[in-house]
Amino acid sequence: MAYWLFKSEPSAWSWDDQVAKGDAGEEWDGVRNYQARNFMREMAVGDSGFFYHSQKERAIVGIVEVCAEAHPDSTTDDARWECVDIKAVAPVKTPVTLEDIKAEERLAEMVLVRNSRLSVQPVTQTEWQIICHMAGVSSDI
DNA sequence: GCCAACGTTGGC
DNA sequence: GCCAACGTTGGC
Numbered sequence: 001m002a003y004w005l006f007k008s009e010p011s012a013w014s015w016d017d018q019v020a021k022g023d024a025g026e027e028w029d030g031v032r033n034y035q036a037r038n039f040m041r042e043m044a045v046g047d048s049g050f051f052y053h054s055q056k057e058r059a060i061v062g063i064v065e066v067c068a069e070a071h072p073d074s075t076t077d078d079a080r081w082e083c084v085d086i087k088a089v090a091p092v093k094t095p096v097t098l099e100d101i102k103a104e105e106r107l108a109e110m111v112l113v114r115n116s117r118l119s120v121q122p123v124t125q126t127e128w129q130i131i132c133h134m135a136g137v138s139s140d141i
Numbered sequence: 142g143c144c145a146a147c148g149t150t151g152g153c
Numbered sequence: 154g155c156c157a158a159c160g161t162t163g164g165c
Contacts, residue, residue, distance in 0.1 A: 009163085033148075054163060098164080117147060117162050 003123040004039065004049035005112060006064060006086060015051050015061045018088045025067040025087030028120070029075045036120035040084045041070045049086065050123065050131065052112070059095040063137060064088055093136030106130055 006028060008014065018026065031037055043066045051062040068085035101107045107130060111121040123131075132139035 007163090035148095058164075115147085116164065119162085 002043065002047045003125060003128040004043065004047060004066075005052055005060075005121045005123050006049050007052045007054050007112075007119045007121075009055050010053045010057060011055075015053065015088070015091070018051060018062070018064065018086070019091075021087065023067075023087055025085040027074060027085050028083045029073045031073070031083055031119060032081060033119065035118060037070075037080075037082055039120050039122060040082060043070065043084050045069060048089070048128070051088070057095075058098040059100075060092060060097075060131060060135060061095050062088055062091045090137060094134070096131050096134045100134060101131070104130065104134070 028040065031040065045066055045068065047066040049064045049066065050060045051064050052058075052060050064086040066084050067087045070082040070084050072079065073081040073083045098112070101110060102113060107113065107127060110123070110127055111118055115121070129139045
């Protein structure tokens with residue numbers, strides 16, 4: 001069981017859009033970055049992730065689960081690009097903002113802080129637990 | 142709206 | 154294979 005973070009501009013694909021897809025989930029398509037793609041290739045069905053809104057909001061707003069392993073990205077014919085499917089599990093009780101994360105010294109090594117431009121990133125188990133606590137959700141989803 | 146950081150492209 | 158130029162992302 002691994003943990004991840006998925007970043008999206010809410011104007012392009014928001015948490016509400018994700019929730020509307022229900023348990024069927026949706027492709028996390030459109031990723032055109034090798035690092036992000038490689039992380040998706042490592043994902044397994046049942047892995048958990050945070051759903052993060054970038055730009056204006058800058059906060060973790062929900063919990064998602066990987067519901068399909070990496071497969072070709074349907075939005076391109078370019079065979080290099082793959083993506084997983086994810087489904088919404090639950091909204092967080094309290095959104096955890098980037099500011100909150102930066103203020104927590106135990107989260108200083110998070111990829112979100114270190115490499116803000118990476119749209120799909122790994123989260124350690126420790127980071128997962130700290131953030132779930134901050135968000136008011138159970139860490140054993 | 143600006144700009145820093147980063148990734149990608151293409152010329153050499 | 155290097156590196157300059159360019160484009161994109163996302164925080165501020």
